[in-house]
Amino acid sequence: MSLARVHNLAISLDGYGAGADQSLESPFGHAGMRLMEWFFPTASFQGISGSRERTAIDPATEADDRYAARSLVAVGAEIMGAAKYGPPGWQQDADWQGWWGDEPPFHTPVFVLTHHPRPSLTLGETTFHFMTATPQEALEAARDAAGGLDVRIGGGPTTVNEFLAAGLVDMLHVVQVPILLGRGSQLWAGLEGWERDYSVESETTPSGVTHITFTRTSDAAAR
């Protein structure tokens, strides 16, 4: 069975997965990079970013890396919202090709949800497809393209919120960072009782974040 999984979605204590005022210069808006500081020193990120000047990995990051590494396993396609693919207004810029340069870190088909579809774009091992679709339709398309593997719901928080609300997510890994953003994109809006069909595991790590993993119980999956 092909699962729909969310990984490494960092949120503030007050539930924001990105700040307000996102822009080309500030992809996370007024949050800056504070939501991702736990991630950058991990071996997984160092590997993804392919830095030539890779520094020694601090053993204190190992617990965070156990989580970071999972997002790379058995994923055959990704779905992302328009707000992850580019800054506000990218839809009007025909030359915009995402944040990730010539070799994006996905290495799979990526389905970008947008009301302004454009032709598919291949960069390195990643092909971006642009579509106007409901979460259900997008997940179907991604599953068709995933070759039997899982689908990662890549974010941002608004998109993940829609997939959670539609009951489509089998595994949700959030990383809670103990800061208060006050404004931005809310992950938890309108999800009263959502946890009911999930088991949950929490772990704090030396970086100070808390990893919270929801896994759909088999009973719920059988319904």
Next chain:
Amino acid sequence: MSLARVHNLAISLDGYGAGADQSLESPFGHAGMRLMEWFFPTASFQGISGSRERTAIDPATEADDRYAARSLVAVGAEIMGAAKYGPPGWQQDADWQGWWGDEPPFHTPVFVLTHHPRPSLTLGETTFHFMTATPQEALEAARDAAGGLDVRIGGGPTTVNEFLAAGLVDMLHVVQVPILLGRGSQLWAGLEGWERDYSVESETTPSGVTHITFTRTSDAAAR
């Protein structure tokens, strides 16, 4: 120095410290008792509640009890909001004496913030004083009564939010329960950047909750 401390304030993942629709039958509203399930089995609660049929303490609750026990140490007065003292409408019931029976668990002066003051009430070792006051004024009154000890800001979440916003809290211990309430009383509203002057420690325990403790840094206290 007399500190203002918050302890054992349980919140949902989406930041609600109490549910909606609070009433005499449901002090936490639609949340039921789910925010407090980590607390009831602890030795501290068993001691507070003074149950004659005290059951054996499960060693798995020891980590939670380390936190629960701290709330009892060196506190000389408590401040609580009207929503903690009674269900909606208690102000119109001259006979209402709080939820706690003849021997409330406070054993100190308790200052109840209300727009409907009434004469002070002594039950056992606890005296309730009722006052209309700003957070600053209430804290001053409580400190005067605390005999050099600390003041506990006892809740509910709306009252704690007001004290946090006013910059009056030296220590905040929240207990995050991995449920989504969707509605109710928000702890975090309007507190962007509040964490700046605090150090933070997080710990997950076998009960599945995460204890998050903010402590004002000495730099901040000196300002």
